[in-house]
Structures are given as structure tokens and as C-alpha cells.
Amino acid sequence: QTVVTQEPSLTVSPGGTVTLTCASSTGAVTSDYYPNWFQQKPGQAPRALIYSTSNKHSWTPARFSASLLGGKAALTLSGVQPEDEAEYYCLLYYGGAVVFGGGTKLTVL
Amino acid sequence: QVQLVESGGGVVQPGRSLRLSCAASGFTLSTSGMHWARQAPGKGLEWVAVIWYDESRKNYADSVKGRFTISRDSSKNTLYLQMNSLRAEDTAVYYCAKSPGGGSGWDFQHWGQGTLVTVSS
Numbered sequence: 001q002t003v004v005t006q007e008p009s010l011t012v013s014p015g016g017t018v019t020l021t022c023a024s025s026t027g028a029v030t031s032d033y034y035p036n037w038f039q040q041k042p043g044q045a046p047r048a049l050i051y052s053t054s055n056k057h058s059w060t061p062a063r064f065s066a067s068l069l070g071g072k073a074a075l076t077l078s079g080v081q082p083e084d085e086a087e088y089y090c091l092l093y094y095g096g097a098v099v100f101g102g103g104t105k106l107t108v109l
Numbered sequence: 110q111v112q113l114v115e116s117g118g119g120v121v122q123p124g125r126s127l128r129l130s131c132a133a134s135g136f137t138l139s140t141s142g143m144h145w146a147r148q149a150p151g152k153g154l155e156w157v158a159v160i161w162y163d164e165s166r167k168n169y170a171d172s173v174k175g176r177f178t179i180s181r182d183s184s185k186n187t188l189y190l191q192m193n194s195l196r197a198e199d200t201a202v203y204y205c206a207k208s209p210g211g212g213s214g215w216d217f218q219h220w221g222q223g224t225l226v227t228v229s230s
Contacts, residue, residue, distance in 0.1 A: 045204060048148075048220065097171075
């Protein structure tokens with residue numbers, strides 16, 4: 001069974017920078033895995049931030065960026081704002097299916 | 110603008126069936142891949158199914174394969190998820206989501222607000 005692993009929780013100070021990662025149990029993540037990133041706040045539907053590794057949607061704030069880093073997909077928030085406190089999910093493609101990571105709870109403190 | 114509105118959720122007994130709908134506006138379904146995903150109460154997201162923009166592919170998560178069917182009605186611009194042989198572990202908020210045009214059908218873009226399905230006797 002394929003497992004996508006994210007940090008369960010991270011804490012960052014306002015104005016700081018934090019990187020969330022997304023690892024695959026099958027090995028190094030590449031662009032062929034079409035990494036996607038989502039933000040979800042309590043009681044709300046998920047909101048897509050990034051698709052196909054590093055492409056932003058029109059509504060994605062400039063402080064969000066994504067890349068491949070050390071065999072993982074990575075989402076970096078620079079100049080973190082209080083409203084960035086949320087759960088973040090990644091998603092990877094596995095030949096006919098996609099799998100979500102378990103999510104990272106980001107606390108801005 | 111793009112809008113996705115799910116409906117059809119409710120309380121259903123184990124073993125019974127339910128059909129979810131996702132009414133799309135602001136675009137036509139024939140131009141985008143569409144997904145269903147779900148989220149059990151207090152849990153993370155789980156992908157359920159995808160239908161390609163031209164209906165050439167329909168794929169399912171192993172957990173629902175053989176029980177759920179994804180389809181669409183282009184005349185109504187509506188996506189469906191037929192759920193049969195429901196189990197308690199299917200209890201979740203079900204979301205439909207659209208892929209970006211021109212990108213991979215495996216990417217996600219717009220999400221609906223979700224509809225809650227509760228499987229309980």
C-alpha cells in the first residue's frame with residue numbers, strides 16, 4: 001500500500017519561513033508524480049494552492065512556492081501571515097490513482 | 110466564475126445505495142477532468158474517483174472499486190457518484206473537484222463545498 005508522508009505538525013512565527021514536505025513510500029518524488037498542494041481551514045472545503053509540482057493557481061498568494069527538494073515535494077511559505085494557519089495536504093499520482101498525504105497542521109505563533 | 114455544488118448526501122443504512130450530484134457552472138464538464146474526494150469526520154482527505162474530460166478514463170480508489178461509479182450528464186453539466194453497498198467506513202464529506210484545463214487530469218483546481226454522507230443503521 002502506497003503511503004504519502006507529511007510532517008504531522010509545524011510551528012512558525014509570523015513573518016517567518018517554513019517548508020512542508022511530502023514523501024512517497026515508493027521512493028523519490030519527481031514531476032511525474034504531479035505533486036499538488038492544498039490548504040484547508042476548519043469547517044471549510046480544501047483550497048488548491050499548487051498543481052503539477054510548482055504551478056500556482058490564480059488565487060495562490062505569492063508567498064507560497066513549491067518545488068522538489070531532496071527527493072520530496074516541498075511547499076515553502078515565506079513571510080508567513082496569521083491567516084496561513086491551517087492544515088496543508090499534498091497529493092501524489094501513482095499510475096491510475098492519486099493519494100493524499102496525511103496532512104500537516106501549521107500553527108502560526 | 111466556476112462553481113461546484115454537491116448534493117444528495119444524507120443518512121443511509123449499510124448495504125444501501127446513494128447517488129451524489131455535483132452541479133457545475135462557469136465551465137462545461139466536457140472540457141475538464143473531474144474528481145470525487147472524501148473526508149471522514151476529523152480525518153484527512155481521501156481520493157475516490159476521476160473521470161477524464163472526454164470520459165476515456167474512469168479510475169477509482171481501491172477502497173471503492175466495484176462499489177462506486179463516477180459518471181456525468183453533459184446536458185445537465187452535472188457529475189455523479191453512484192455509491193452502492195455502502196459501509197460505515199464510507200461515512201464522510203464528499204467533495205467534487207475540477208482539474209485545470211490544459212493541465213494533467215490528475216491535478217486539482219476548484220473544489221465544491223461538499224455533501225455529508227452518513228452510513229448508519
